[in-house]
Amino acid sequence: MVFKKKVCKSGFTLLELIIAIAMIGILSAIAIPNIISWLPDYRLRSATRDIVSLMQETKLSAVKGDTTAAMEFDFTQNTYFAWVDNGDAVPGTLSYDPGLGDVIFTQNNLPVGIDIYLNGSSDINNPFGFNNRGFPVTSIGSVFIKNSKSNYRRILVNIPGNIRVQKSTDGTTWN
Numbered sequence: 737m738v739f740k741k742k743v744c745k746s747g748f749t750l751l752e753l754i755i756a757i758a759m760i761g762i763l764s765a766i767a768i769p770n771i772i773s774w775l776p777d778y779r780l781r782s783a784t785r786d787i788v789s790l791m792q793e794t795k796l797s798a799v800k801g802d803t804t805a806a807m808e809f810d811f812t813q814n815t816y817f818a819w820v821d822n823g824d825a826v827p828g829t830l831s832y833d834p835g836l837g838d839v840i841f842t843q844n845n846l847p848v849g850i851d852i853y854l855n856g857s858s859d860i861n862n863p864f865g866f867n868n869r870g871f872p873v874t875s876i877g878s879v880f881i882k883n884s885k886s887n888y889r890r891i892l893v894n895i896p897g898n899i900r901v902q903k904s905t906d907g908t909t910w911n
Contacts, residue, residue, distance in 0.1 A: 776849050780887055784891065792899065793842065795899075798820075802868045804866070806819060814846040817840050818841055822837035830865050846881070859879075870897045887903070
């Protein structure tokens with residue numbers, strides 16, 4: 737009796753690998769355009785959250801430090817920063833002056849494709865801030881940002897210092 741040694745072949749054939757790679761390619765071709773179209777809205781939501789969080793942090797810094805804390809937006813560079821005022825500001829006015837001891841605690845850039853823009857009489861004063869009780873120092877108003885897909889966000893600061901966000905698809909009708 738002759739015994740043949742059983743050869744165990746494990747692994748994938750070339751045909752199986754080609755089919756798997758083709759399936760991955762087809763799924764990628766379907767998914768990537770959806771991800772790319774989703775990215776501007778994600779960046780807008782992220783920028784909105786960042787600005788609201790910094791507004792809350794600014795307000796809390798003012799209350800915690802028993803002083804004035806403020807934010808300023810640069811509409812040409814799409815940047816913003818927040819600082820703690822050293823207390824020498826004239827009541828009702830704000831200005832960042834590092835020579836007088838004002839300290840920046842956060843500075844950010846908006847993501848690519850996101851812009852801060854002016855929208856008329858409801859714009860927030862620039863800079864704006866909160867006093868030691870958490871109320872707005874200069875005035876109430878809104879910060880407006882938009883993305884490349886014409887989606888808009890309005891970040892409102894009202895008289896008691898509450899912050900809320902509204903959405904729009906045309907920049908004029910807010911919900």
